[in-house]
Amino acid sequence: MDSSYNFLFDLALILLCTKLLGLATKKVNMPQVVGALVAGLLLGPACFKLIQPTTFISNCAEIGVIVLMFCAGMETDIEELKKSGKASFLIALIGVIVPLVGGLGIAYIFNKQGMISSNATCSILLQNIFIGIILTATSVSITVETLKEMGKLKTKSGNAILGAAIIDDILGIIALTIVTSLADPTVSITMVLLKIVAFFIFVAVVAVSFFFIYNKKYIKVKKGLHRHAILAFVFCLLLSYIGEVVFGVADITGAFFAGLIISKTQRTKFLASKFDTLSYLFLSPIFFASIGLKVEIKSMSAMIVIFAVILTLVAILTKIIGCGLGAKVCGYENYQCLRIGVGMISRGEVALIVADKGFKLGLLGANFLAPVVIMVVVTTIITPILLKVVFNNGPTHHVSSSESIAKGYEEIHHYRVGN
């Protein structure tokens, strides 16, 4: 009987520690997200072992990241994204290729006797490519949260990062699926690519139908606010679920597009405030803590430690170089290239999901899981810190009209959110 109530204690501990450490990191001018991640590390098996990861925590964390991406979608300016569409694509593309090559390179140096793999059927080349694939995955949620906190999400760099992260996500999924399909003969590459195309057709059809139904209904139910929020949430969950299960696209990609579609219904401000409450009061502390909770520091050989350090450095540098190069090609200023590159460093849960998949398929050995986790944690913790540095040190750029509106909105947001 007693043990079945542990989830209440876990939840209380997560909320308390993420908030207290978040406030502490805020005190030293770091984003609260860093505190929340450290809280997870301290509570989890890596340190005080106070909380065991449970299905409840992982499910709430998943809904947490879905709601975060849904809010990001709602707050994305589609017009602005259209303008930065081509740029975002180039940033994402070069930002995927450089880490892929970098990961492949260091894996080639370290993986002499197929020591990464625990599965004899996988070729060493495939294992090395897989390390590269892990490095391609950008987790934009922490960047989004940090930029939101700083009031910089709706800047030109912020939009480029968001757009590039979405495309990066898709490119990463394609790359992952190709490699896993080579390891597993039951998955067909053509099918995967068709499914991704089908997903976008599906989203377009849903968007058009949604506008049609909503605009017709909207006239009738003007004051029904509760049901709007609930139906928006249902829409977000269904698109996430369908994206993941039917089309094999990440659920957070579905959530993001749900937010984009909803953002056109004019109720966004009301909805955003409701989902903001749901997020900060319950879901997002669980999500950020859960990342830290996954880390397990076991006895590691000197080789593995060296590999972890180099993997982390390569992960940071290849994203800055790759995405920065992409931005430079598109005519961004140097300080903007740096901001975009830094915004794409964070690997977060995406890389963990990828690593987990590879681990199950035998593409990644058990002893190489720890370096990947260390790389993910360091890139995740370092991203908000570096973002703060590069966004504060850039030149005082002239503010465009859309940016000044965005700034005003962010100020309202900040006032509402408090701390």
Next chain:
Amino acid sequence: MDSSYNFLFDLALILLCTKLLGLATKKVNMPQVVGALVAGLLLGPACFKLIQPTTFISNCAEIGVIVLMFCAGMETDIEELKKSGKASFLIALIGVIVPLVGGLGIAYIFNKQGMISSNATCSILLQNIFIGIILTATSVSITVETLKEMGKLKTKSGNAILGAAIIDDILGIIALTIVTSLADPTVSITMVLLKIVAFFIFVAVVAVSFFFIYNKKYIKVKKGLHRHAILAFVFCLLLSYIGEVVFGVADITGAFFAGLIISKTQRTKFLASKFDTLSYLFLSPIFFASIGLKVEIKSMSAMIVIFAVILTLVAILTKIIGCGLGAKVCGYENYQCLRIGVGMISRGEVALIVADKGFKLGLLGANFLAPVVIMVVVTTIITPILLKVVFNNGPTHHVSSSESIAKGYEEIHHYRVGN
């Protein structure tokens, strides 16, 4: 991989169906809670079998009922409760004795050869008493939700119901623990009673310390709103957890007292609006649906069906008579006695928890679980319907100053909440 995302689909389905059926019941002037319960019945094993109860759903439901009771605590007027304290105690006491005797009576008639029990070590008398114990447990959350929806929570009857339900809860726990302790030699009655007394001393100490710390801190952190909501939530979760695990009192009792203590910090309106969002957008639909999800209609013999019908009738009548009698003794008007009696009918999750405990101890046979579940569902569904009837049909009573303030508040609440 696919099946691990089912919780997203479950959640979407629960939110959608509870809202749609809630709106439908609202259309025919019934509380939305009824629709939400029916949604659970339809989705669960009793009907379309679309959703399997999972740990995730049951944990979220538990947090949902905790937040509901926390909000009820925050909205309770302690001054008003003090006034109705003696009345509440008498209402609860007679409202526990009458159903206990009624349950014992019908169990005596039906339970001839110890057919209720699946455990030979339990005496028939103990089994019969246990049926009585199940009938004592009042689940006030549905009444609270209904009265809130109707804007009648802060009336004299509403306060009496809330107060009586809290005391009823404690009396029920004492009765349950005594019976289970007789079935299980490892539990000591004295210890149980001491623990309940200790819980109230603990709550008093916490309340005093909380006011002291809060009032000191309050001066420093005037604008920190986020952290207030999160710390309030942590406080609520910890008091629920400690109440349940350390003192053996129900977690919802702990949550209710956490709300009462928080209500004295003047931030109640802000906090209530935040927890209201968390509740309606995510947690409470899961809670109400989860009750319906627990129902399983298996092949039942004619005897069991007759027993179910009579058990349900006895459950309804004994609470109306018992609590009504208690209210009458305390000098309430007849229409108020009826309202209070009706408000206490609902058994909800408390009776299910009690039945589950008895089932595990062999005090309740497997074939008698279905009648208990039917009784719970019928009393839960019928309570809001009857509440609506008795609150609308009473005399137009003169409004006291505190009630008119409460009414104003409820109107604001209604406006804010929308539908």
